[in-house]
Amino acid sequence: MEHIRMPKVENVWLVDRSSSRRTQVGTLYLTATHTIFVGKGSENRNELWVLHSLVCNVVKHKASQSGYPLLIHCKNFQVIQFIIPQESDCHDVYISLSRLSRPEKYEELYCFSFNPNADKAEREHSWDFLDMKAEYSRMGLPNKQWHVTPINREYRVCDTYPSDLFVPKSVTLPVIVGSSKFRSRGRFPTLSYYCKENHATICRSSQPLSGFSARCLEDEQMLQAIMKSNPGSRFMYVVDTRPKLNAMANRAAGKGYENEDNYCNIKFQFIGIENIHVMRNSLQKLIEVSALRSPTMREFLLGLENSDWLRHIKSIMEAGIFISKAVAEEGVSVLVHCSDGWDRTAQVCSVASVLLDPYYRTLKGLMVLIEKDWVSFGHKFSHRCGHLDGEDKEVSPVIDQFLECVWQFMDQFPCSFEYNEKFLISIHNHVYSCHYGNFICNSQKERKDLCIKEKTHSIWPHLWENKLDFMNPLYKPDQSQNQRLLRPSTAPFCFKYWRRLYNRFDRELHPRQSELDCLMTIKEETQQLEEELAVYEQKLAVLGKERAKTLYMQKGLLDGKQQTLWSLPLDASLVNTPQDYIGGFIGAAPNVFTLQQGERESAEISLLGDKPKCSDADNSDQESGVADFSSHSSGEESLPSEDSVKDPDSDETGPNKA
Amino acid sequence: MELSEHIKTANVEDVTLRRPFHPALRGTLCVTSHHLLFSDRKDEDSWQLLILLRNIDATEKRAVGSSGTITIKCKDLLVLQLEIPGMEECLNIASSIEALSALESVTEMYPFFYRPSHLTLHGPWGLSSTEKYYKQTERLWDRWRVSTVNSDYSVCPSYPHAVIVPREVDDEKLVQSARFRQGGRFPVLSYCHHRNGMVIMRSSQPLTGANRKRCKEDELLLQAVIDGSLLGYIIDLRSTQQAQQARMTGGGFESKSCYSHWKRIHRHHERGKVLQESLIKLVEACSDPSHSVDRWLSKLENSKWLSHVHSALSTAGLVVECVERDGHSVLVHGSEGTDSTLLVSSLAQLILDPASRTLTGFLGLLERDWIQAGHPFQQRCAHSAYSHARLKQECPSFLLLLDCVWQVWRQFPLALEFSEALLLRLAQEVYASNYGTFLCNNEQERCAAGVKENTHCLFQSLLSPDIEEQYLNPLYEPTDLAIWPSVHPQSLQLWTGLFLRWTEYAQNMEEAREEVWSIVKEHRERAGPDRTNNTPSTHCDTLTPFENLMDELTIL
Secondary structure, three states: OOOOOOOEEEEEEEEOOOOHHHOEEEEEEEOOOEEEEEEOOOOOOOEEEEEHHHEEEEEEOOOEOOEEEEEEEEOOOOEEEEEEOOHHHHHHHHHHHHHHOOOOOHHHOHHHHOOOOOOHHHHHHHHOOOOHHHHHHHHOOOOOOEEEEHHHOOOOOOOOOOOOEEEEOOOOHHHHHHHHHOEHHHOOOEEEEEOOOOOOEEEEEOOEOOOOOOOOHHHHHHHHHHHHOOOOOOOEEEEEOOOHHHHHHHHOOOOOOOOOOOOOOEEEEEOOOOOHHHHHHHHHHHHHHHOOOOOOHHHHHHHHHHHOHHHHHHHHHHHHHHHHHHHHHHOOOEEEEOOOOOOHHHHHHHHHHHHHOHHHHOHHHHHHHHHHHHHHOOOOHHHHHOOOOOOHHHOOOHHHHHHHHHHHHHHHOOOOOOEOHHHHHHHHHHHHHOOOOOOOOOOHHHHHHOOHHHHOOOHHHHHHHOHHHHEOOOOOOOOHHHOOOOOOOOOHHHOOOOHHHHOOOOHHHOOOOOHHHHHHHHHHHHHHHHHHHHHHHHHHHHOHHHHHHHHHHHHHHHHHHHHHHHOOOOOHHHHOOOOOOOOOHHHHOOOOOOOOHHHHHHHHHHHOOOOOOOOOOOOHHHHOOOOOHHHHHOOHHHOOOOOOOOOHHHHHHOHHHO | OOHHHHOOOOEEEEEEEEOOOOOOEEEEEEEOOOEEEEEOOOOOOOOEEEEEHHHEEEEEEEEEOOEEEEEEEEOOOOEEEEEEOOHHHHHHHHHHHHHHOOOOOHHHOHHHOOOOOOOOOOOOOOOOOHHHHHHHOHHHOOOEEEEOOOOOOOOOOOOOOOEEEEOOOOHHHHHHHHHOEHHHOOOEEEEEOOOOOOEEEEOOOEOOOOOOOOOHHHHHHHHHHHOOOOOEEEEEOOOHHHHHHHHHHOOOOOOOOOOOOEEEEEOOOOOHHHHHHHHHHHHHHHOOOOOOHHHHHHHHHHHOHHHHHHHHHHHHHHHHHHHHHOOOEEEEEOOOOOOHHHHHHHHHHHHHOHHHHOHHHHHHHHHHHHHHOOOOHHHHOOOOOOOOOOOOOOOOHHHHHHHHHHHHHHHOOOOOOEOHHHHHHHHHHOOOOOOOOOOOOOHHHHHHHOHHHHOOOHHHHHOOHHHHHHHEOOOOOOOOOOOOOOOOHHHOOOOHHHHOOOOHHHHHHHHHHHHHHHHHHHHHHHHOOOOOOOOOOOOOOOOOOOOOOHHHOOOO
16 A cells, blocks of 8 residues: 555546547546546446556656546556646656556465455365366376376475476386486476377476587486387477577577487477567567557558567467377377477467367366466466566566467367357456466465465356356367367468457457357357246146146247347447548538437447446456446455356346337 | 350360369369369269359469369369360360350350249349339438439430439439539439438539539539538549549549539549459469468558458448438449449448348349449459459459458348358359349340340349348347448458358358357247248358259250
């Protein structure tokens, strides 16, 4: 609290960047966890909540006529512009926010103060939602070839690895220790994915400390053991996900890559995925493109090209495809590493897993995969997401790229994924929000030391509760295109710009009607009707005599239902929203284009995002930590407020009834 | 010369056919006056591919030893390869294809020979017309009338026999106005907005010329259009500069002093050759999957196709803004008034008018605003993206319209009654068809050729109950509101269904579409009988460009 210089500022303007007509005035509050803007006007209560942890940076702009602009860029790509009447207020808010958004200690993060209405038992239970042991046994482990080694129980061999690790049974403890000494940060080769059908595995590690000529017998034995644990193949791939040049440069620092001559039966392969700094810059350029206000098609496409973002996505995807094919089609095991084995390696292993195993294309499967390949294997969330004030050079959109790869796959295989893109966006949001403890810290050990499980809540059960929002109605688990191995195309035109993520808060850019929501409603209704039918059939059996009557009722009921359920929970008033087709022309000739009063009001009401009117038009605002005041003050249900479960009755009050 | 004289080799055995995503097939190739027929001649379950020769845009020959390969590039963007044993046969086939795919005479074209058993020739032709539209639109009756001043096509050769004009303007004035407009395309009504009675008019440019000629009757006509209200908008589909330059060649624009109640807005639209080249570049970019992402994006940008989509939708949005939000009538024209004018006015109607978003309504709109309004289909669609022939009058205006409609559908997936399949079918039919609907350049030519008497109507056949369903949107939910599309570049996408039609990508989308249908069907079964329950015929071989009905073949 000591960082808040100015808890409340009156008469602040919230500028809607897409249309100056929608700017509104209100009060700005700074709390320990949120920036809150409350719009004036009693009827149309409108609030904006922004978590401090989501704030990426705060910028003061040159004073304008109406006051002092303050621009807030969020990590979930929301951009908020306030105009504050007094310079001193603006400065105070700026200083406070700059400090609040860059916490120095973990304890300042929101997850430590976030306290939903859940008791201790529930919280502990929430951490048991995903069970890694169960996941490995789903894969078929332990088995004759692979077992858990106790060697890292106390994180002594490798402090960034999880405590439980699978290694070949034939490998002895000294071999593991020896191998770990020969690998950057002790990240020795260990199992990431096991393919039951043909015993091929994906293993992961960091780079070997080979320098120009160093060897390590134990490391060579380790790889040999991994190769041999797959009796079906005579060799294994070692995939270095770095560009060759980078890997060679590392040799000068005593690191490097495996020499094919020293290791028996390995095939060595470079896959050039650029490093975190290149990716950070690329994303920065992409964000700049996505934030352009009415660019021309040329500016947009050239900007997209120039950002190189899709090229990087493609390179990660290609690495994943290579590995998934090696495992599924050739039956060959693969060892993947980059430099430290926690960025590109995590990306590539998890991308390959999604392609290989349909389980990871289910809701729970993706949670498990992230928990396994990212959280437990020590992806440095705190550094990469910039949770704490510190080195900006460590920040990089590594897991973002994984999520985007999955999105690109979903685009190519619309029937193969149980979840929809809202699920990915939600995960993306929470990776940055620090709302839950899952993505705090840089390793399992750190989380244990911080007692994350005791002090914070887990995101997964929360997402699971709202799974109806995240379901893909087109999902067909038994479908032909959903063979075990997905074979995505890497033709350049298959790579799309992910508008839903990068322009998430620019409502006017998105389709006004949602095919998925509509299908989901239809599916739910079908199910409901089926259940009702079953009930009636039961009754029929019992009340044989009154048969005719029952049938009559049933029909009446169905007909009544149809009306309400087919009309969708859409913000139909948005349908009627003119776009800016002429750029400023209207403003220039105001007496020509006078809106009729009624129309203008209705337009504004719908555009100001009034949640009370169209209850499930869009949950995304809430997801950002922007929540409804009422639900917060009523306290208990304020639990992440996002993704509030749909209330089917609310449809009837929706504006499209009007 | 008889068509059959072009055929030196009618049959070749042992031909190998290669097509995307299918194993190569061996079989017999057969050339007829209008078709290329490949049959794999297996006893049971024989598979046939029937391609309308008109659909072939370009062929490439290559000799491999004693045999030859012909690559066939179709106007619907399919690319096939035929390996033909025997160089002579190969050359004969290629030259037959070249001659027969580019027939000039309309009455020699296939629609004049297409006689399927389930259709009869002497039924009603078409869905909509000026008169029908007038009859349906009560709002018009008071102030507007149907004029038959053009009944012999002498006032404007490219207009239909009947047009809707203000009641107070008599035919003599129309004749005068027509003389003052390029090609005689005087301002006529295209659409009357159901909410406020405002109208969308279209015409060609006025022939003011360098010395600023005036035409009293033209001015009166436009004055009568806005009748009392203070203001109308002229959306000129050329840049100010282009409009100025047009005066040097006898064209021009409506000056403020002469049309005081009309405000002119200029919006630049590309037309003709530029659009055609844009299509060619886009298709070229789509045909090479080995490009890097960067190269693809720069080629996509360089083709400018999406920019054209962007400007068409923006200008249509502008028209809608004038009509719906601000309550003013609009006159749309470019120079000739046969391309972008029609594009913008029909898109605006789709956005404004719920009636034009139904299957019948949309086809009716196309019929009135494109076919009867004199879009020169024969000239514009003579060639598609693969042809190396020198460009003459080719221009994919209609394809651009379909793309824009697709973009609207992407943004409002529930608002249109018809499906993407309809747009794809139209994109194909407009270049090569069994039906007479898109033949000729205007009504006058169609009358002279006897199109109505001697061919079948595509639109009517699309509505026949057994195939209609595949052209319906299962999620259709009518809305009375205007559907304003977003025109931000982030919101516009490449129409993968068309441009990547023959790739794996499109195949997965097809599967998704089927799944949508099955979800909806299941629901309808449960929810009761008030929704139709036909099974869709989506399983027909997607490769067969047209209904594969063997009995329709006129084999020589």
